Amino acid sequence: DVVMTQSPLSLPVTLGQPASISCRSSQSLVYSNGNTYLSWFQQRPGQSPRRLIYKVSNRDSGVPDRFSGSGSGTDFTLKISRVEAEDVGVYYCMQGTHWPGGTFGQGTKVEIK
Amino acid sequence: DVQLVESGGGLVQPGGSLRLSCAASGFTFSTYWMYWVRQPPGKGLVWVSRINPDGSYTTYADSVKGRFTISRDNAKNTLFLQMSSLRAEDTAVYYCVRDPFKEVAGEWGQGTLVTVSS
Numbered sequence: 001d002v003v004m005t006q007s008p009l010s011l012p013v014t015l016g017q018p019a020s021i022s023c024r025s026s027q028s029l030v031y032s033n034g035n036t037y038l039s040w041f042q043q044r045p046g047q048s049p050r051r052l053i054y055k056v057s058n059r060d061s062g063v064p065d066r067f068s069g070s071g072s073g074t075d076f077t078l079k080i081s082r083v084e085a086e087d088v089g090v091y092y093c094m095q096g097t098h099w100p101g102g103t104f105g106q107g108t109k110v111e112i113k
Numbered sequence: 114d115v116q117l118v119e120s121g122g123g124l125v126q127p128g129g130s131l132r133l134s135c136a137a138s139g140f141t142f143s144t145y146w147m148y149w150v151r152q153p154p155g156k157g158l159v160w161v162s163r164i165n166p167d168g169s170y171t172t173y174a175d176s177v178k179g180r181f182t183i184s185r186d187n188a189k190n191t192l193f194l195q196m197s198s199l200r201a202e203d204t205a206v207y208y209c210v211r212d213p214f215k216e217v218a219g220e221w222g223q224g225t226l227v228t229v230s231s
Contacts, residue, residue: 051219096214100172102160
């Protein structure tokens with residue numbers, strides 16, 4: 001089974017400063033059709049998760065452009081260029097290339113210093 | 114707007130059964146993969162099951178295989194999760210999700226809480 005490993009698990013950030021979350025998979029996430037099925041989700045306190053990024057780097061409609069996704073193969077990154085108060089929450093990566101097992105990372109808690 | 118509304122959660126004894134529903138609107142339900150994801154209290158997200166658009170193909174997490182059954186009624190725009198032989202470790206908020214990997218998709222419902230306890 002594919003294992004998704006996020007780091008760090010806790011990320012205190014100063015308002016206005018950048019933040020970066022790593023997500024590493026135990027196997028390449030490149031599918032046979034050439035696509036890489038790696039999504040990022042944000043879960044604010046007390047809310048349902050919300051997708052931010054799909055297929056590594058495609059930002060969903062309505063997601064601020066301070067969020068960006070990058071990476072390839074087994075190494076992926078979610079970056080927030082300038083953290084705002086509303087970005088507090090837990091961020092998860094999820095792979096959809098290898099089934100069964102749409103595996104999530106453990107989650108990274110972003111908080112304001 | 115896309116809406117996913119789960120229902121059917123509640124308190125059930127170990128070994129019992131429960132059927133969750135997810136009413137979908139705002140999109141052509143019959144053309145999307147649909148997923149169930151759960152979140153135990155205070156813990157992370159865990160994928161449970163998924164079903165293809167016409168309902169002919171399903172996959173399950175090992176932890177629920179043989180106990181849970183995913184299905185859908187495309188005429189009624191509704192996704193289901195039949196849960197049986199429930200265990201304490203099945204206690205979680207259950208979310209339905211529109212294809213987490215497809216463009217113009219990825220929405221989550223508000224979740225429904227399932228508590229397995231005597």
